[in-house]
Amino acid sequence: MSSSMQGMDTEHARETSARMDSHASQASGVCSGLYARLGATNWVGPDMDRMMEDMASSFVPESTNAAETLRDQARVLAAHADRQDAASA
Numbered sequence: 001m002s003s004s005m006q007g008m009d010t011e012h013a014r015e016t017s018a019r020m021d022s023h024a025s026q027a028s029g030v031c032s033g034l035y036a037r038l039g040a041t042n043w044v045g046p047d048m049d050r051m052m053e054d055m056a057s058s059f060v061p062e063s064t065n066a067a068e069t070l071r072d073q074a075r076v077l078a079a080h081a082d083r084q085d086a087a088s089a
Contacts, residue, residue, distance in 0.1 A: 013081040018074070020073060024071045035059065
């Protein structure tokens with residue numbers, strides 16, 4: 001971006017927004033897969049129970065929240081691009 005430019009490269013912002021949304025979906029899939037894989041581990045006993053409880057009470061909600069926050073920010077960026085285009089029209 002040149003120093004004399006003001007505003008936003010809206011095409012780039014929309015591409016970035018789409019990537020953010022895509023990466024949020026990928027992150028959700030990875031976290032879900034890890035949780036499922038751990039649940040399928042041949043491991044019995046209180047340590048496994050505690051591990052699954054910890055994952056269910058912190059890892060799953062925190063990773064879900066992180067992915068949703070990334071999706072939210074992708075929508076915010078896209079909305080900024082829309083407003084920039086409207087202001088420039």
